[in-house]
Amino acid sequence: MTDLGTPGLDLPDHRGRTRLDQAGRDLTGNPDVVIRDVELLATAWHVLRRTTYDYRHRDGRWTTEQRETYDRGDGATILLYDVSRRTVLLTRQFRYPAYVNGHPDGMLIETAAGLLDDDDPAGAIRRETSEELGITVGELEHVFGVWMSPGSVTERLHFYAAPYTAADRTGPGGGVASEGEDIEPVELDFDDALTAIADGRIADAKTIMLLQWAALTGPFGPTPKTVTPPA
Template identity: 35%
Template sequence: MNNPRSLAPVTAIETVYSDWTELKRVTFTLRSGMNVTRHVEDHGRSTAVLPYDPVRRCALLVTMARAPVVLAGVEDLLEAPAGRADDRESQEVARAEALEECGVRLGTLERIMEAWTMPAVSSELSALFIAEYSHADRVSPGGGLSEEGEEITVVEQDLDVLWCLLLSGGLPDLKTAFLLQALRLRRPELFSGPIVNVQPALGAEFLNR
């Protein structure tokens, strides 16, 4: 196995499109000396948090219309609350998004990791967290900002049901699936039964609501 390559020299950067996100054409030099050009979608850093109640053993997720998902003709995804970090500190953004989207006030966040979400085409580096909440921390209905046209639905769901959804393919949002697995690894006592025990009826019951 070869050692990881050193930083590739970038020889040119051209902004092709600029609005909510930017599309850039980047030219850099490979190890062989060949110059290549690639396109990069650049909208900055992001953050996501999975709020969970360890007493009632449930988690808060959201659904909303996502343009790529709508375009694919797929039902809305169950997602952990998330947002762009821009120049703000990622924990600050995670708390703000959880309050705005889910109506929950979070305290201490447990950092899982920072991860490249789609390194082939996107510059997005996402900070991922889990965080405890209680019923008393739900201080507003949530739902997002009306001026942004989000129309968010808040879903408080049992952790065992979410785990069954994950194992049966019913939780296809990558950040959410990753955070649920991280929660199971760090807090296994919050889940029932063996880690590979798939109960399709539970997942199907939720999906068919």
């Protein structure tokens, strides 16, 4: 903070953002919640806020509470599958938060994913699939939209699925090096991927959700999908 202003409030921060303390102040959808104040705690890359609000409990009592929220924007993820070969195409990359919290080496197997930035969810996941896996996606299926960690993180993640073949590979994948990405495409037999959930080799929530969807009601479910190859 300086006498000239505060980045992220009345001065642009390093990403050009201002008025970051306004999020949530105009919420009126829940009459049992009244927003009193929003403080900006950090804007190093994403945004950390502390919100003070009054909350009416089920017994009618009002209390004043505070919650910190981490706002990194919304995201999208996708499961690529090949029904004929019974495979799925995933990624492997280093995740420091998992490493520092007990994962043996921090190398997680995941579905391709990324933040929306300025794109719509479908456009964003097409971009991420191309960057991370080198695959140009055709028709997308929207599976569901989920708040992944609603106790502290505002992100809503949009889940997609789509078929792929070797012919859909149009680039090297691997992520965007200038953004520090070093992503390895990983093709797994679908049954091995399910086994990897049980034995801990796959421990990423979004990936587990999409794999289990695929086994229950998706392309590898009791009524498998028939994918018609392009003419």
